[in-house]
Amino acid sequence: xxxxxxxxxxxxxxxxxxxxxxxxxxxxxxxxxxxxxxxxxxxxxxxxxxxxxxxxxxxxxxxxxxxxxxxxxxxxxxxxxxxxxxxxxxxxxxxxxxxxxxxxxxxxxxxxxxxxxxxxxxxxxxxxxxxxxxxxxxxxxxxxxxxxxxxxxxxxxxxxxxxxxxxxxxxxxxxxxxxxxxxxxxxxxxxxxxxxxxxxxxxxxxxxxxxxxxxx
Amino acid sequence: xxxxxxxxxxxxxxxxxxxxxxxxxxxxxxxxxxxxxxxxxxxxxxxxxxxxxxxxxxxxxxxxxxxxxxxxxxxxxxxxxxxxxxxxxxxxxxxxxxxxxxxxxxxxxxxxxxxxxxxxxxxxxxxxxxxxxxxxxxxxxxxxxxxxxxxxxxxxxxxxxxxxxxxxxxxxxxxxxxxxxxxxxxxxxxxxxxxxxxxxxxxx
Amino acid sequence: xxxxxxxxxxxxxxxxxxxxxxxxxxxxxxxxxxxxxxxxxxxxxxxxxxxxxxxxxxxxxxxxxxxxxxxxxxxxxxxxxxxxxxxxxxxxxxxxxxxxxxxxxxxxxxxxxxxxxxxxxxxxxxxxxxxxxxxxxxxxxxxxxxxxxxxxxxxxxxxxxxxxxxxxxxxxxxxxxxxxxxxxxxxxxxxxxxxxxxxxxxxxxxxxxxxxxxxxxxxxxxxxxxxxxxxxxxxxxxxxxxxxxxxxxxxxxxxxxxxxxxxxxxxxxxxxxxxxxxxxxxxxxxxxxxxxxxxxxxxxxxxxxxxxxxxxxxxxxxxxxxxxxxxxxxxxxxxxxxxxxxxxxxxxxxxxxxxxxxxxxxxxxxxxxxxxxxxxxxxxxxxxxxxxxxxxxxxxxxxxxxxxxxxxxxxxxxxxxxxxxxxxxxxxxxxxxxxxxxxxxxxxxxxxxxxxxxxxxxxxxxx
Ligand code: SF4
Numbered sequence: 001x002x003x004x005x006x007x008x009x010x011x012x013x014x015x016x017x018x019x020x021x022x023x024x025x026x027x028x029x030x031x032x033x034x035x036x037x038x039x040x041x042x043x044x045x046x047x048x049x050x051x052x053x054x055x056x057x058x059x060x061x062x063x064x065x066x067x068x069x070x071x072x073x074x075x076x077x078x079x080x081x082x083x084x085x086x087x088x089x090x091x092x093x094x095x096x097x098x099x100x101x102x103x104x105x106x107x108x109x110x111x112x113x114x115x116x117x118x119x120x121x122x123x124x125x126x127x128x129x130x131x132x133x134x135x136x137x138x139x140x141x142x143x144x145x146x147x148x149x150x151x152x153x154x155x156x157x158x159x160x161x162x163x164x165x166x167x168x169x170x171x172x173x174x175x176x177x178x179x180x181x182x183x184x185x186x187x188x189x190x191x192x193x194x195x196x197x198x199x200x201x202x203x204x205x206x207x208x209x210x211x212x213x214x215x216x
Numbered sequence: 217x218x219x220x221x222x223x224x225x226x227x228x229x230x231x232x233x234x235x236x237x238x239x240x241x242x243x244x245x246x247x248x249x250x251x252x253x254x255x256x257x258x259x260x261x262x263x264x265x266x267x268x269x270x271x272x273x274x275x276x277x278x279x280x281x282x283x284x285x286x287x288x289x290x291x292x293x294x295x296x297x298x299x300x301x302x303x304x305x306x307x308x309x310x311x312x313x314x315x316x317x318x319x320x321x322x323x324x325x326x327x328x329x330x331x332x333x334x335x336x337x338x339x340x341x342x343x344x345x346x347x348x349x350x351x352x353x354x355x356x357x358x359x360x361x362x363x364x365x366x367x368x369x370x371x372x373x374x375x376x377x378x379x380x381x382x383x384x385x386x387x388x389x390x391x392x393x394x395x396x397x398x399x400x401x402x403x404x405x406x407x408x409x410x411x412x413x414x415x416x417x418x419x420x
Numbered sequence: 421x422x423x424x425x426x427x428x429x430x431x432x433x434x435x436x437x438x439x440x441x442x443x444x445x446x447x448x449x450x451x452x453x454x455x456x457x458x459x460x461x462x463x464x465x466x467x468x469x470x471x472x473x474x475x476x477x478x479x480x481x482x483x484x485x486x487x488x489x490x491x492x493x494x495x496x497x498x499x500x501x502x503x504x505x506x507x508x509x510x511x512x513x514x515x516x517x518x519x520x521x522x523x524x525x526x527x528x529x530x531x532x533x534x535x536x537x538x539x540x541x542x543x544x545x546x547x548x549x550x551x552x553x554x555x556x557x558x559x560x561x562x563x564x565x566x567x568x569x570x571x572x573x574x575x576x577x578x579x580x581x582x583x584x585x586x587x588x589x590x591x592x593x594x595x596x597x598x599x600x601x602x603x604x605x606x607x608x609x610x611x612x613x614x615x616x617x618x619x620x621x622x623x624x625x626x627x628x629x630x631x632x633x634x635x636x637x638x639x640x641x642x643x644x645x646x647x648x649x650x651x652x653x654x655x656x657x658x659x660x661x662x663x664x665x666x667x668x669x670x671x672x673x674x675x676x677x678x679x680x681x682x683x684x685x686x687x688x689x690x691x692x693x694x695x696x697x698x699x700x701x702x703x704x705x706x707x708x709x710x711x712x713x714x715x716x717x718x719x720x721x722x723x724x725x726x727x728x729x730x731x732x733x734x735x736x737x738x739x740x741x742x743x744x745x746x747x748x749x750x751x752x753x754x755x756x757x758x759x760x761x762x763x764x765x766x767x768x769x770x771x772x773x774x775x776x777x778x779x780x781x782x783x784x785x786x787x788x789x790x791x792x793x794x795x796x797x798x799x800x801x802x803x804x805x806x807x808x809x810x811x812x813x814x815x816x817x818x819x820x821x822x823x824x825x826x827x828x829x830x831x832x833x834x835x836x837x838x839x840x841x842x843x844x845x846x847x848x849x850x851x852x853x854x855x856x857x858x859x860x861x862x863x864x865x866x867x868x869x870x871x872x873x874x875x876x877x878x879x880x881x882x883x
Contacts, residue, residue, distance in 0.1 A: 022804075153433065258687075334687075398557040398561070400448060401448055
């Protein structure tokens, strides 16, 4: 697509744990360091909707009272894309159609629905690549991850995770795909037992049809 | 009791908040009429039984027939302005206290209706007390077909056209018979108030 | 009386997750409410527009609340009623008790009122020797069960028909019913409550809105119990919190447009009544005595601050019905009067932060509450602000505080961050269950080294 890609070694975290955990000052400090690090790129492509949403919607709020940093935050917000969003905007095309015959359940994360509004991009990419994707029932309901929520209210979080996987299983899906790493981490960890649904990030499924690595 | 002390403290705290001088938009002046077909459709969706007649006496006769069909034996209770019509229709209406009896029927006038929501507007008046609308087991309202307004806001506009700014003690906006879904989310009509709400549209 | 505590949220929630009867009831409730609201919204051309109008009406009211409340008081007085002001719950209860005593009443019927729940009005009245019956069917059921409401618009949503049938059998002195059909239960309650309506001395109702221009109290119900309570007894008392005020009848309509649709999926509920003054048309000839008691209870302090948005809440319950937490644990788990997202914001503000610690944290920030809130209240943002405050007051557990502190430090020191990740990567399977709970399988990272390491190794090789 004619872009030069860097993965800055010094990137750490978007600061969401502190931001959602009441450590506002800490989140501001982390945000400032990420803003500096990412200042010179034309696009910042984030493979997780919740982190992308943090850049796009929450940095400007977090730094609203500091004109210099607020400006920088708005600038970053304008350059940030969730991965599927970016690929669609750049008119990504698969080099071939997938030969993977599995039925996939697309878990549209809350962040990709409500923060980056890019869940339909993910779906469109997967369809273009020839995958069989479907949204499970109650797709707009949270899978129960929510960062520290998963640790603080573990049983509740797992219950929600199981409900999500049940809905995926009801589609007779053989795997789950999502554009949000947090949800995947969580769903993978509760997907044990007889169910054993493999979970994939959308990039893992697009790579093999882009002339990259083979299907995982 | 230190009521006035509390009053002053609450108001002074409220005044500490910055107040934007954003005034309400001016009240709309002329009421707009609504589409009768839409009104009837939505009223039916609200579980309101609708009938039609040319004039009040004819309507009351039809209600009388309905009561026989429903096997409701006793005389209805009728609101003041309709009394002479009721007598003309061959009834001797019962006193308001009859409403406490099982199978009671209350016949009242609706002041106007709202097409937008299939809703009837009833005023509480000395000759037609508000509680009657909730106490009766079956509720009939007569509505002048020319008084179907478009929206809820037109109700207030219509009031201002016909009266001054002072509303009657109560205005009841009624959109169907009494109902509840408090047990297992299952809809049941006739929770405390009327089991049936019936509308007689009078005139064209 | 069952006792629930906000600080025991987690224990109560876990218990609720195990309660199969409750889970059935919650399932049914959630699907019902969500589907009905969705259908109601489909029928309007532009719900966003209605939302904006409702929100603007409420904003207008908040921006001149003092003026409008005075105007309201003035109108009610002119119409023959009396307005009382209560700084807190205790004052509201005292005021209501005094009015009941002056009226010489003993038997009270009550329409549903969340303000009454907030101030503990029922126990206060009972302690003062009054006989009190809740007349909303749901409230009546939980009054018999001696439980608090579990939903702000459907208080007995956690009960199944069989539980209701058992309660009725225990409390109603009448021959046993034939069958537990819901219709039979509703008919039985109707019969029981009829007698109460007709013999009560005082009627207490809540209010959905107060209209300044006309001094109207707006009451929105489906059963008609509130209107019977307002109209039949010799004395009528309305209890309402001050943020219910709106400027005009049109502004009230703007709120009504979104209230019914968001709450029960109805464009209009069966009954919406505008009460201006006392009933004048009593058969006995004497006018009814009419009182409105306005409750502040900390709300006036919220107006100028960062939580002002919550004062727009119209208690429609949509945020509860769409909340994945609420719909899995139910209202009692919150251990508070107001459950769900709106409650998790309001409760810590009405009480002190320390007694409601889990509530602002009991959210995955999925954002669905904000999405469905007809008043555009940014609930996740307000919850986040409360978490900030908990942190400032050092209310979160020490372990969390320290852990997040370390993580924050690492996030600003990339070399150490990388080193820690590398170490953690090798030790992920060791993460102990209390942290990454029982019932989860350990994480198995792919490849050799962290992603950033792998990337840089690969691009070195390519070069
Ligand atoms: S916060 Fe919004 S959705 Fe929740 S009850 Fe209040 S108005 Fe309704």
